[in-house]
Structures are given as structure tokens and as C-alpha cells.
Amino acid sequence: MSSLFKTAGGATAKGRDWASEAERRSAPVVIRLQAGLFLRYRAATGARETDSFQRDAKTWALFEHAVLPELERFTFFDKERETFVDPGAALGEGMFHLWTVTDLGLDQEGPPNTLNAIEELAQFLCAVYQTKPIDDRQPRNWFGLGAKR
Numbered sequence: 001m002s003s004l005f006k007t008a009g010g011a012t013a014k015g016r017d018w019a020s021e022a023e024r025r026s027a028p029v030v031i032r033l034q035a036g037l038f039l040r041y042r043a044a045t046g047a048r049e050t051d052s053f054q055r056d057a058k059t060w061a062l063f064e065h066a067v068l069p070e071l072e073r074f075t076f077f078d079k080e081r082e083t084f085v086d087p088g089a090a091l092g093e094g095m096f097h098l099w100t101v102t103d104l105g106l107d108q109e110g111p112p113n114t115l116n117a118i119e120e121l122a123q124f125l126c127a128v129y130q131t132k133p134i135d136d137r138q139p140r141n142w143f144g145l146g147a148k149r
């Protein structure tokens with residue numbers, strides 16, 4: 001498993017213990033979003049959290065294709081326009097922010113790493129939109145069985 005979730009001492013370089021924070025349905029939405037985005041991106045690309053994150057056209061297309069299924073597990077409500085936004089539109093706006101933000105990874109030398117990019121995208125989406133996970137659990141009857149038979 002990635003060192004994003006398991007590191008020596010249980011915390012990342014920023015001091016967070018992702019293993020305990022990314023628990024299903026109990027973690028804050030931004031943490032769940034960060035963990036899901038990273039896992040989808042890593043599955044599609046094999047990238048580790050310390051790999052450099054290039055902001056070019058190839059990475060844009062790969063990133064968009066890799067993380068969109070994770071964003072479809074959330075709802076995005078635009079507080080200003082008082083309407084729900086399609087996950088693809090929210091991703092487009094988030095990626096534009098990610099590609100144009102100038103202070104991404106300033107504390108490092110060289111290009112930002114994957115973890116910085118994922119965290120920035122998740123924080124941006126949660127700041128701009130009221131973000132909530134979609135509850136995809138099946139309704140259950142009194143016996144604990146699925147509603148459909």
C-alpha cells in the first residue's frame with residue numbers, strides 16, 4: 001500500500017495520518033475526496049505521491065480520465081448559482097485552477113508532486129462547491145436483506 005496511507009510512525013510529511021483519516025463515512029469530505037482521487041490516479045498511472053506532476057496536455061488528459069469516475073461518487077452544489085453542477089464540469093473548473101495556480105509546490109524545488117496536486121484539487125472543489133458523497137448503500141428491510149429480491 002502507498003506510503004500516503006502507511007508511513008513510518010503513521011503520519012505523512014505534513015503530519016497527517018491518512019490511514020485513520022480516510023476511513024469510510026467518518027472522515028471529512030475533503031480527506032475522502034483526496035484519498036479517492038489519489039487512488040484512482042495511482043491505479044491509472046502507477047504514480048506515487050512523490051512523483052513530479054507535470055502540467056502539460058498529456059497529463060491533463062490522463063488526469064481527467066483517471067479521476068472523473070471518483071468525482072461521480074460526489075455531488076457538487078454551487079452556492080452562488082444555487083444549482084447542482086455536473087462532476088465533469090466541476091473537474092474542468094478544478095483542473096483549470098490546478099493548471100493555473102502559481103503557488104502549487106512552492107515549498108519544494110522543481111515541479112509539484114502528485115500529492116500536492118491532488119490535495120490542491122480536492123481543497124479547491126470543497127471550497128467552491130458544497131461537496132457531499134453519494135450514499136450508494138442499498139435500502140434494507142427489517143431482516144437486513146436488500147430491498148430487491
